[in-house]
Amino acid sequence: MNLRKKTALIVLITFSILLAIVYSLSQSILLGSYKDLEQTQASENLLRILGTLQNEQSALESQVLDWGIWDASYEFIRGTYENYIDENLPDESFLNLRANLIMFINTSGELVYRKAFDLTEQQELPFPQNMEKHIGIGSPLMTVTQTKNASTGILILDETPLIISSGPILRTTGEGPVAGVLVMGRYLDGEEIDYLSDLTQVSFTIYQYNDSHLPEDTQEAIASLSMDKSMLIQPLSEDTISGYKLLPDIYGKPGLIIRMDMPRVIYHQGQQIINYFFIFMVISDLIVVIILVVLLEKTIISRLTRLRTHIKDIAAHDDLTSQVTILGNDEVSTLSHEINDMLKQIANSQQKLKEMEQSLVQSNKELKLNVEELEKFKEISVGRELKMVELKKQIKELEERLYSNK
Numbered sequence: 001m002n003l004r005k006k007t008a009l010i011v012l013i014t015f016s017i018l019l020a021i022v023y024s025l026s027q028s029i030l031l032g033s034y035k036d037l038e039q040t041q042a043s044e045n046l047l048r049i050l051g052t053l054q055n056e057q058s059a060l061e062s063q064v065l066d067w068g069i070w071d072a073s074y075e076f077i078r079g080t081y082e083n084y085i086d087e088n089l090p091d092e093s094f095l096n097l098r099a100n101l102i103m104f105i106n107t108s109g110e111l112v113y114r115k116a117f118d119l120t121e122q123q124e125l126p127f128p129q130n131m132e133k134h135i136g137i138g139s140p141l142m143t144v145t146q147t148k149n150a151s152t153g154i155l156i157l158d159e160t161p162l163i164i165s166s167g168p169i170l171r172t173t174g175e176g177p178v179a180g181v182l183v184m185g186r187y188l189d190g191e192e193i194d195y196l197s198d199l200t201q202v203s204f205t206i207y208q209y210n211d212s213h214l215p216e217d218t219q220e221a222i223a224s225l226s227m228d229k230s231m232l233i234q235p236l237s238e239d240t241i242s243g244y245k246l247l248p249d250i251y252g253k254p255g256l257i258i259r260m261d262m263p264r265v266i267y268h269q270g271q272q273i274i275n276y277f278f279i280f281m282v283i284s285d286l287i288v289v290i291i292l293v294v295l296l297e298k299t300i301i302s303r304l305t306r307l308r309t310h311i312k313d314i315a316a317h318d319d320l321t322s323q324v325t326i327l328g329n330d331e332v333s334t335l336s337h338e339i340n341d342m343l344k345q346i347a348n349s350q351q352k353l354k355e356m357e358q359s360l361v362q363s364n365k366e367l368k369l370n371v372e373e374l375e376k377f378k379e380i381s382v383g384r385e386l387k388m389v390e391l392k393k394q395i396k397e398l399e400e401r402l403y404s405n406k
Helices: 003-068 071-077 084-088 091-097 129-134 190-200 216-224 265-317 331-405
Strands: 101-106 111-118 123-125 151-155 162-169 180-187 203-208 231-235 240-248 254-263
Touching (some): 071 111, 216 231
Antiparallel strands (some): 240 254
């Protein structure tokens, strides 16, 4: 793999790692912020539902006090106003009061009047059979005879839960003694929940705490809820987040579970923003990678390639006197100058080698001549030695002859 490919690969890998880190951080930080914002909005929606329920309870309580602290109601509970019901509590009054249940109870705990009414069908309903057990001695609904204050809360009946409020029956001036208790109730049925949902613009459902057919997610939420920690927010899926609120009944025991469902618009917006941000980062990084590669190509790689080409040409032509020309004032140009210095040193070394070679050739020639002369001298010396030997031999023969003649 050449330097150009290696450089591009290193830059690409570096930016890929950077993208992965940025994406992970955005997932954990940015998306976490959107999740927190989603949790906050879900909590606010759930609190809005609770606020609306409290407003309904307060409105019902105000109606109970308005009707209870009234001379006409006071005379009716004492038995001195026989036409009170016909004149004041026709069916239209139930519709105006949005009351499903009205009871008048005297101080002895006896029901003087009771009626249940269907606001949707606009007709009378059978009175709840188990209602009377909640108006006996010790009931929170009856404590108003001692405190002269209204008592409002949630009452769980077998049929359906209802918002209920009780107040003392007094004269219009607020003077007593308390003649009895006025109770009004409003069913938390489907129509009422739809009405409250329209008011709050939030979708929610109400379940009884002891319902054996609760949805699985609500059952799991109940396991995490308590009277101390009565609110829980958790995602149900990628598209829905739910909030759960535990409401006590008038006895202070767990009574209702409110489940609020909200589309995860904020979460998906966060995901979209992160995806757009990631796409932007990818495009930006690709542009940066291309720019870096082009700049590296122009400022370094192409100059190194040109340097390599010059060196190959010098090697091909065996011309060490050529110079490498790389303009600039950086490491590449410095390297070209050092290569030129090296080429000069190599050229000088080659010149010295040539001179030494010539000197060696000349020395070889002179040595050869000396050897030839030495050979000639040797031949002459050998010839002389032979002559000397022959001469000595002749002298010896001559001496022998002389001795023999004697």
